[in-house]
Amino acid sequence: MSFDDVQNNKLRMLGKLTAGLLHEIRNPLSAIKLNLDLVKYYERELPEDVSESITDCWRATERIEDLIENLLQYARKSNNEMELLSLNHVTQTTIHLLKVKASKKNIKLTCELQDRLPLLRLNENKLLQVLLNLVTNAVDACDNNGSVCVRTYAPENENSYVYWQVSDNGIGISEDNISKIFDDFFTSKSTGTGLGLSVCKSLLEEMNARIEFESKINFGTTFTVSFQNNNNNGNEIKNTDH
Ligand SMILES: Nc1ncnc2c1ncn2[C@@H]1O[C@H](COP(=O)(O)OP(=O)(O)OP(=O)(O)O)[C@@H](O)[C@H]1O
Numbered sequence: 303m304s305f306d307d308v309q310n311n312k313l314r315m316l317g318k319l320t321a322g323l324l325h326e327i328r329n330p331l332s333a334i335k336l337n338l339d340l341v342k343y344y345e346r347e348l349p350e351d352v353s354e355s356i357t358d359c360w361r362a363t364e365r366i367e368d369l370i371e372n373l374l375q376y377a378r379k380s381n382n383e384m385e386l387l388s389l390n391h392v393t394q395t396t397i398h399l400l401k402v403k404a405s406k407k408n409i410k411l412t413c414e415l416q417d418r419l420p421l422l423r424l425n426e427n428k429l430l431q432v433l434l435n436l437v438t439n440a441v442d443a444c445d446n447n448g449s450v451c452v453r454t455y456a457p458e459n460e461n462s463y464v465y466w467q468v469s470d471n472g473i474g475i476s477e478d479n480i481s482k483i484f485d486d487f488f489t490s491k492s493t494g495t496g497l498g499l500s501v502c503k504s505l506l507e508e509m510n511a512r513i514e515f516e517s518k519i520n521f522g523t524t525f526t527v528s529f530q531n532n533n534n535n536g537n538e539i540k541n542t543d544h
């Protein structure tokens with residue numbers, strides 16, 4: 303069994319576990335929402351602040367439901383389905399999913415998306431997983447009040463590549479660690495598994511993309527992913543279409 307087979311099996315198992323877990327969360331969540339509906343029915347008899355906090359709880363359960371629905375939709379997509387995708391759109395989804403994590407550390411999470419970026423034929427699940435891992439690492443690397451920016455661009459004079467860049471102004475990567483960060487189980491974090499980047503690397507290899515990084519201690523790190531422009535029929539997407 304090759305390294306890639308092992309990684310794929312791990313991902314498949316993780317996918318199954320996640321989908322199973324999400325289903326299990328849905329049932330008790332519906333029970334919570336039904337009970338909140340019942341309490342809301344007696345809203346007029348309740349003090350105003352109690353009624354407001356019940357409304358807040360109800361909205362929060364709705365948000366969790368939306369999130370579960372989105373994640374299940376991704377999990378249902380077959381593992382190797384390739385479709386014409388907008389990197390800008392996947393970037394927006396990632397930022398939406400990680401907004402709360404970033405804002406807890408007061409980190410500014412922004413994006414600079416190039417207008418009229420060519421669509422690429424890729425697997426959405428894999429792309430999302432790569433960007434989630436890279437942005438999570440960037441957020442982890444920053445102190446409170448740091449900033450993380452995701453950029454997409456395709457140089458006009460060179461129509462064979464589309465680039466995706468994640469930059470942070472965090473702790474940077476030490477000389478000693480530079481050669482290890484893509485290794486399986488290498489982590490400098492107390493709660494890390496050290497699988498994030500090695501999974502990114504093999505998913506990107508499956509899509510014929512490359513990943514590189516530049517880093518300066520206490521200054522920040524930039525990961526750059528380069529995709530071959532494998533869509534020659536000139537499809538483009540405008541920024542307003544995200
Ligand atoms: N943006 C970054 N800035 C600084 N160090 C980084 C950055 N991204 C990765 N690293 C280093 O590379 C190591 C490996 O990253 P990787 O994503 O593979 O594992 P992890 O984040 O430690 O754990 P997990 O499996 O939960 O992702 C990190 O522990 C960290 O030392």
Ligand SMILES: [Mg+2]
Pocket residue numbers: 435438439498499
């Ligand atoms: Mg990681």
